[in-house]
Amino acid sequence: MNALIQVPLLTRVEGRGALRLEIGEGSIHALALKILEPPRLFEKLVEGRGRDQVVEMVARIGGLSPVAHQLCAAQAFERLAEVEPAPWVSAMRRVMLCGEWIQSHSRHIHLMALPDFLGANDIQALMERHGEVLQRGWRLQQLGRELVALFGGRSVHPVGVRIGGFYRAPEPLAVAVMRQRLQDALPAAEALLGWIAKTLPFPQDEHPFTSVALSPAAGYPMGGSRIQSGDWLDIDASEFIRHFERHEVDHSLAPHSVLDKRPYLVGPLARLNLGLPELSPAVRQALAATGISFPSHNMFHSILARAAELLFALREALGLLEGYERPARSFEEVPHQNGISYGAIESPCGLLWHCYEIDDHRRVNAAWIVSPTSQNQARMEEDIRLSLERLGLDQDETSLRQRAERVIRNYDPCFSCAVH
Amino acid sequence: MTKPRIAVHQFNSCGGCQLALLDPGSLLAELSQCFEIVHFAMAGFLDEGAEVDVALVEGSISSAPERERIEQVRARSGYLVAYGACAASGGLQALRNQADGSQWIAELFDRPERIGLLPAATPITDHVKVDWTLWGCPVNGRRVRSLLRDILSGVRPKRDSRPLCMECKERQLICTLVTQGQPCMGPVTQAGCGALCPAFGRACYACFGPSEQVNHSALAGRLQGLGLSKAETARRFRFIHGNASPFRLAAHGLEEE
The missing domain is CATH 3.40.50.700 (NADH:ubiquinone oxidoreductase-like, 20kDa subunit)
Incomplete structure (x- = not known):
């Protein structure tokens, strides 16, 4: 069978991407995941800017992960000055990032992924059949939004993060109310994880790949400065470009990334594969109760990884906010320093890396930013190929196209962010 | 229907x-x-x-x-x-x-x-x-x-292009420019965000674009009075809405001087 499969515009992803597949005589001749998003040239836009403005600018790289970008940049400037933020600041930043994970994962599970698993594309059809599931998901999504807003005033491009800490510490009363709500949401998150495992059909689609995430030595991968792979790699964030090779391809305006000449995975499933032992016993138990074993090399288990991380993030935030007291100062002064600085963080969709060169005038001279989706591109293409071969290339075009689209959505791609 | x-x-x-x-x-x-x-x-x-x-x-x-x-x-x-x-x-x-x-x-x-x-x-x-x-x-x-x-x-939406200062005063927030000498863009920025930045004790950075009747030269003078250089003042205008005409003109003027 010869077939040309084209998806001119992918749906239920962020930004504009397309897919083109040529199949002939039992093999895939050509495969291109195209990113159509024009670059906004962020690495150049930040040149000549001071660090405070950079923190606001980089949020705009990705509207779906502004907190991760802001925290990554702030961390880079603090490390350059060799200032370790106070424990309160580190803890509250982790809570804020938990908020972004909760919001993003719940959005992806319920709006982006569920329609594929349940075979319903229309939100109203989904509402009629699974109204309670969606309502539960939206309550979790709203809670994540409000957790971000507690520290930043709004959930998209929040305004609370500054170099050295936060512009304002939340009121203890607001934190007490939030803690109660997080506590109350735990059963919903546990039920969600169980429901996904029990109800949704997961295609059998295992194949080997390398997981890359921040090192679990600093707790479940969210922050820290070391980057690990499932096999041998354990490096400092400053060594990132020496190990991860990046190259331009014709069909995408975002460069591809490889490790040892091979594609690799970043994101929730990669984190879970590496960070499993760091999950609290309660989350590990809930995950074990699903009957699906992790580490997993089936990308369709990404939705489970997101649900597990959602539960983890609720508990993590709850724990970090326990005994909350408002500090005398919500930030510390960070001296200006010139040189090259690095930041690394786990955004909801995977490892994010920033690097800035700061000149003698306290301004950015050069910047390099590597987003998760850009790194996942090569892996997505490899995955589509393997997944379709496993499905059978003799299937009808609709089945092949739908499978390819589902594979892409497993990665929660953010194309604007990838190109930036 | x-x-x-x-x-x-x-x-x-x-x-x-x-x-x-x-x-x-x-x-x-x-x-x-x-x-x-x-x-x-x-x-x-x-x-x-x-x-x-x-x-x-x-x-x-x-x-x-x-x-x-x-x-x-x-x-x-x-x-x-x-x-x-x-x-x-x-x-x-x-x-x-x-x-x-x-x-x-x-x-x-x-x-x-x-x-x-x-x-x-x-x-x-x-x-x-x-x-x-x-x-x-x-x-x-x-x-x-x-x-x-x-x-x-089918009604015509209401335009609200008052400066952020109005919203800030409605919320009874403390002025970051007058009391703390922060380079707040509120006087030239449209309201609509709920005066978020002043509520966080920080200067507005104009993410809602220019307000009606922008007096950019008065604000530029004030910011320089706070100690910002001309170039720094220009960068405050040339930011998220740096291409909106009142802000572009303000930045251009400062860069030319």
């Missing part, structure tokens, strides 16, 4: 303004009760070329395919809303308009010839007629819903 048809189009942007329709998902359900959602790719609706009554257009026009696409969108849409900062003024990416864009691309890409950017990133209104503009980076969810309600009821 048939529901009016709506489309949400993404041009060059971060996608964040679309979240005002998706976060939480109940908003999408509400939207689909009031409108027939015809095209909204991020939410799973795909029919880019369909005729619609209302089009929300996010993003700036940065490439030739986008320039063509916005004309098609205009031709097939009844009421077209420039939705968010990038659509309203070109957004942060329009900062490249003052620079040598091709030089930047040459520095960033090994094969710059395949990057087909237009010389400038521009707002929607530079290309087609815009019926309403919703400012904000990101747009404010309450304002989005109020606009959609107005469109549904």
Whole structure:
């Protein structure tokens, strides 16, 4: 069978991407995941800017992960000055990032992924059949939004993060109310994880790949400065470009990334594969109760990884906010320093890396930013190929196209962010 | 009664303004009760070329395919809303308009010839007629819903382009400029965010674009009085809405001096 499969515009992803597949005589001749998003040239836009403005600018790289970008940049400037933020600041930043994970994962599970698993594309059809599931998901999504807003005033491009800490510490009363709500949401998150495992059909689609995430030595991968792979790699964030090779391809305006000449995975499933032992016993138990074993090399288990991380993030935030007291100062002064600085963080969709060169005038001279989706591109293409071969290339075009689209959505791609 | 048809189009942007329709998902359900959602790719609706009554257009026009696409969108849409900062003024990416864009691309890409950017990133209104503009980076969810309600009821939306200071005073916040000497952009910035930055004890950075009757030279003088250099003052104006004319003129004036 010869077939040309084209998806001119992918749906239920962020930004504009397309897919083109040529199949002939039992093999895939050509495969291109195209990113159509024009670059906004962020690495150049930040040149000549001071660090405070950079923190606001980089949020705009990705509207779906502004907190991760802001925290990554702030961390880079603090490390350059060799200032370790106070424990309160580190803890509250982790809570804020938990908020972004909760919001993003719940959005992806319920709006982006569920329609594929349940075979319903229309939100109203989904509402009629699974109204309670969606309502539960939206309550979790709203809670994540409000957790971000507690520290930043709004959930998209929040305004609370500054170099050295936060512009304002939340009121203890607001934190007490939030803690109660997080506590109350735990059963919903546990039920969600169980429901996904029990109800949704997961295609059998295992194949080997390398997981890359921040090192679990600093707790479940969210922050820290070391980057690990499932096999041998354990490096400092400053060594990132020496190990991860990046190259331009014709069909995408975002460069591809490889490790040892091979594609690799970043994101929730990669984190879970590496960070499993760091999950609290309660989350590990809930995950074990699903009957699906992790580490997993089936990308369709990404939705489970997101649900597990959602539960983890609720508990993590709850724990970090326990005994909350408002500090005398919500930030510390960070001296200006010139040189090259690095930041690394786990955004909801995977490892994010920033690097800035700061000149003698306290301004950015050069910047390099590597987003998760850009790194996942090569892996997505490899995955589509393997997944379709496993499905059978003799299937009808609709089945092949739908499978390819589902594979892409497993990665929660953010194309604007990838190109930036 | 048939529901009016709506489309949400993404041009060059971060996608964040679309979240005002998706976060939480109940908003999408509400939207689909009031409108027939015809095209909204991020939410799973795909029919880019369909005729619609209302089009929300996010993003700036940065490439030739986008320039063509916005004309098609205009031709097939009844009421077209420039939705968010990038659509309203070109957004942060329009900062490249003052620079040598091709030089930047040459520095960033090994094969710059395949990057087909237009010389400038521009707002929607530079290309087609815009019926309403919703400012904000990101747009404010309450304002989005109020606009959609107005469109549904067939009333003309109310323009509120007062400066942020008004909103700040309504919330009885303490002025960061007067009391702390912070370089607040509130006096020249549109209200609409709820005076978030002053509530966090920090200076507004003008993410809602220029207000009515911008007196940029008075504010520029005040900021320099606080100790900012001319270049620093210019960078306060040349930021998220640096391409909006009052801010562009203010920055240009300071850079020329």
